Amino acid sequence: MNLLDMIILGFENLWRTKLRTTLTVIGVVVGIGALTSMISFGTGMQKNITDAFRNNDLFTSLTVTSEKIDIQQMMSGNFERDTIVEDAVPLTDSLVLAIQQIPGVEIAFPEVTFPAKLRLGNAETNTTVQAVPAQFGEFKPYNDLLGGSFFSHDSAAAAVIRWETLRRMKLVADDPENPVTLTAKDSLDGVKIIAIDSIVGKNINLISAVIHLPRMPLNPIRVMQVFEEDPFTEKVTPLRITGILKRSSPFTSNIFSGGILIPMKTADQIPRVSFETVLDFLSNSENRGKYQTIHVRVNEIKDLEPVRMKLVEMGVEVFTITDQFKELKRGFLIMDTILGAIGTIALFVASLGIINTMIMSILERTRDIGIMKAIGGAESDIRKIFFVEAASIGFLGALFGLILGWGVTRVANVVANTKLIPQGEAPIDLFYFPLWLILGAVAFSMVVSLAAGLYPAIRAARIDPVKALRHD
Amino acid sequence: MNGTPEIPLIRISRLSKSYFKGEVEIPALRDVTFAVNRGEIFSIVGKSGSGKSTLLNLIGGLDHATSGEIIFEERNLSRMKRAELALHRRFSVGMIFQSFNLIPSRTALENVSLALTFGGIPRRLRKKRSIELLDQVGLGARLTHKPSELSGGEAQRVAIARALANNPKVLLADEPTGNLDSITSEEIIALLLALNQEKGITILLVTHDQETAEKVSKAVIRLKDGEIVNR
Numbered sequence: 001m002n003l004l005d006m007i008i009l010g011f012e013n014l015w016r017t018k019l020r021t022t023l024t025v026i027g028v029v030v031g032i033g034a035l036t037s038m039i040s041f042g043t044g045m046q047k048n049i050t051d052a053f054r055n056n057d058l059f060t061s062l063t064v065t066s067e068k069i070d071i072q073q074m075m076s077g078n079f080e081r082d083t084i085v086e087d088a089v090p091l092t093d094s095l096v097l098a099i100q101q102i103p104g105v106e107i108a109f110p111e112v113t114f115p116a117k118l119r120l121g122n123a124e125t126n127t128t129v130q131a132v133p134a135q136f137g138e139f140k141p142y143n144d145l146l147g148g149s150f151f152s153h154d155s156a157a158a159a160v161i162r163w164e165t166l167r168r169m170k171l172v173a174d175d176p177e178n179p180v181t182l183t184a185k186d187s188l189d190g191v192k193i194i195a196i197d198s199i200v201g202k203n204i205n206l207i208s209a210v211i212h213l214p215r216m217p218l219n220p221i222r223v224m225q226v227f228e229e230d231p232f233t234e235k236v237t238p239l240r241i242t243g244i245l246k247r248s249s250p251f252t253s254n255i256f257s258g259g260i261l262i263p264m265k266t267a268d269q270i271p272r273v274s275f276e277t278v279l280d281f282l283s284n285s286e287n288r289g290k291y292q293t294i295h296v297r298v299n300e301i302k303d304l305e306p307v308r309m310k311l312v313e314m315g316v317e318v319f320t321i322t323d324q325f326k327e328l329k330r331g332f333l334i335m336d337t338i339l340g341a342i343g344t345i346a347l348f349v350a351s352l353g354i355i356n357t358m359i360m361s362i363l364e365r366t367r368d369i370g371i372m373k374a375i376g377g378a379e380s381d382i383r384k385i386f387f388v389e390a391a392s393i394g395f396l397g398a399l400f401g402l403i404l405g406w407g408v409t410r411v412a413n414v415v416a417n418t419k420l421i422p423q424g425e426a427p428i429d430l431f432y433f434p435l436w437l438i439l440g441a442v443a444f445s446m447v448v449s450l451a452a453g454l455y456p457a458i459r460a461a462r463i464d465p466v467k468a469l470r471h472d
Numbered sequence: 473m474n475g476t477p478e479i480p481l482i483r484i485s486r487l488s489k490s491y492f493k494g495e496v497e498i499p500a501l502r503d504v505t506f507a508v509n510r511g512e513i514f515s516i517v518g519k520s521g522s523g524k525s526t527l528l529n530l531i532g533g534l535d536h537a538t539s540g541e542i543i544f545e546e547r548n549l550s551r552m553k554r555a556e557l558a559l560h561r562r563f564s565v566g567m568i569f570q571s572f573n574l575i576p577s578r579t580a581l582e583n584v585s586l587a588l589t590f591g592g593i594p595r596r597l598r599k600k601r602s603i604e605l606l607d608q609v610g611l612g613a614r615l616t617h618k619p620s621e622l623s624g625g626e627a628q629r630v631a632i633a634r635a636l637a638n639n640p641k642v643l644l645a646d647e648p649t650g651n652l653d654s655i656t657s658e659e660i661i662a663l664l665l666a667l668n669q670e671k672g673i674t675i676l677l678v679t680h681d682q683e684t685a686e687k688v689s690k691a692v693i694r695l696k697d698g699e700i701v702n703r
Contacts, residue, residue: 001589005595372586374534375586376590381558469534
């Protein structure tokens with residue numbers, strides 16, 4: 001008896017008890033549906049985050065800081081000396097240049113950010129300005145803008161604006177890839193959809209505050225004198241918008257938080273209060289470096305470790321996303337395991353259904369089994385016929401279970417997106433069905449079904465044909 | 473008679489079979505010895521409970537003897553493992569029962585075909601061979617009928633076709649006419665006789681009907697309470 005014969009015989013037998021077979025298969029369908037939708041959520045999350053990291057070249061990025069900052073201490077407002085190490089290497093322009101010379105480093109530049117107000121026509125918003133080198137236009141995600149292009153040189157009077165920043169100004173740039181729809185509330189608020197072309201090339205006014213302060217005096221009475229005159233004045237810098245960044249997804253982990261990007265040298269020309277001076281101001285330190293952070297990008301992922309070693313030798317603190325990613329991966333593994341376990345419970349319950357169905361089937365077919373033995377069916381044949389029946393239930397269950405799981409995740413995804421899109425997020429796919437999940441689900445379902453069919457099959461094979469032939 | 477009468481097809485010596493009901497031993501066969509030659513129709517006559525079906529089940533390899541030997545073509549059934557007995561049932565014997573024992577959910581063709589499936593006949597040859605077998609028993613026109621749609625005589629013909637599927641050495645017929653009216657019974661007996669005469673197939677016939685046994689067989693044994701009482 002070959003496999004095809006057994007499969008045909010198995011299906012014939014299942015088909016004869018359609019209702020019971022269907023109900024048993026539904027049990028497996030629910031189990032596999034639960035299992036695959038759960039795991040596809042886990043893998044979907046992981047894929048979204050990994051993709052976001054990759055799309056932003058975060059695996060080739062390092063962040064250099066000067067001191068070991070005890071974040072918890074700082075969060076609790078403690079800026080005492082023990083939270084900031086005094087003899088740390090200061091981050092200066094010469095250090096940036098030195099880092100740039102390390103083999104494998106593609107680019108190194110200091111983080112320069114400052115708060116400013118943006119004005120485009122009548123629309124205004126407050127944001128953080130981020131200065132980046134023009135060379136950055138070559139890297140992900142800045143090489144792929146929603147519209148326009150990255151600024152061409154470091155002293156251009158130009159800016160690349162974030163889609164979200166425009167939206168805060170009630171200007172929704174049309175997104176051909178993921179068409180934007182406005183809610184009723186948006187319309188009431190006066191939010192408008194505008195063409196990308198009508199933004200790119202326009203001038204935007206960057207209004208920075210200028211503070212005229214001496215160093216913070218140690219004498220509290222003199223602090224009052226500092227604030228006697230209004231130390232703030234506004235400075236307007238017109239910049240041409242050369243490009244709009246793509247919408248970010250909830251998973252985008254962008255190292256740059258700025259709402260608008262401007263060239264490094266242009267930023268140097270803009271008078272402003274920078275966060276550095278505020279920190280300096282607070283820490284009251286005389287010998288600080290010029291920068292808080294230096295961003296480094298390496299040529300390839302393999303350059304990351306050597307460059308990190310070099311930087312550590314230089315005495316600075318280095319942070320890479322890879323460190324966190326390892327932790328994250330472990331987290332995902334735990335999440336997948338928990339989600340998988342829940343699905344497996346459902347499948348386990350379904351396997352009890354299979355056992356029940358198969359035993360019922362043996363009771364009903366005792367005489368048939370006796371006949372099969374009498375005309376030459378070996379125990380192994382009978383066993384295999386029942387195994388094939390159990391495996392067929394598992395296979396059908398997996399097939400329709402995958403369809404159910406996929407359907408459920410599609411619906412869940414639509415629901416999630418209807419909540420996210422009105423908040424200005426780009427549509428996301430929360431779930432992911434990789435090939436290994438599909439094949440794994442089928443294999444797992446069949447293994448569970450075979451295990452469930454084990455006892456019934458052995459029992460069927462051991463039926464005494466003499467008794468079975470007398471059975472009614 | 474053709475074949476080689478000096479070497480019997482089946483030699484049974486001092487065969488006993490007991491069933492146990494709890495601790496109580498119920499003997500079904502006691503010390504039975506006889507031989508069946510190739511090509512003959514051998515009849516075993518006895519009343520219900522005389523042990524004749526038990527004897528047939530032992531020869532058919534459906535059951536193990538308590539003691540004694542069944543030598544089938546020089547092979548000792550008592551020493552066979554379960555898998556070997558399955559091969560014995562598949563290729564050496566063809567069984568026919570009083571209650572036909574067709575699988576109710578399968579058509580006449582499928583019932584015959586199932587035996588061929590166990591016999592390892594390739595799928596493409598099975599249908600053709602099943603039709604030939606059913607034609608041979610005069611059922612060429614009832615191929616797609618299920619057992620419930622067949623008369624008793626027709627059902628027994630399907631069972632005979634199925635028993636012949638893998639060219640057995642012997643047909644073991646356990647009261648094949650027990651559920652049939654007298655006319656149909658005669659037809660089935662005639663069919664068995666024809667198979668014996670035309671194909672030379674050995675038949676071991678179990679019946680309670682002394683008259684039929686004596687009509688078709690030269691060799692008749694009578695069983696009573698599990699023992700051979702005369703020849």
